[in-house]
Amino acid sequence: MELLVIFVVALIVIGPRKLPQMARSMGKAFGEFKRVSADVKRTIDTEVDKVERQEKKVKAKSELMAEDAAASMQEKSGSDADAGDAAKTVEAMDVTPEPAATASKEA
Secondary structure (H helix, E strand, C coil): CHHHHHHHHHHHHHCCCCHHHHHHHHHHHHHHHHHHHHHHHHHHHHHHHHHHHHHHHHHHHHHHHHHHHHHHHHHHHHHHHHHHHHHHHHHHHCCCCCCHHHHHHHC
């Protein structure tokens, strides 16, 4: 119904001779608008994809760094425990190490 009213008003205002030419011009304008909007959407989607890929890379890098830090902490706590075990073993053996100076004189 609304389209019919618009058509009648356009026919009266523009006239029957220029109406087909005006319709073609409007069709071209709408087509151009559609093409430009699709191009803008494609550009935005491309940029969003780039940002998401960078975000994934940063997240993967931070997770890897966190895993490395956790492994280093476990390794350090393990070596501290090994040093403590070695000290306990030396105490249990009750061995006093010879001074380096006397050992070199004897040789």
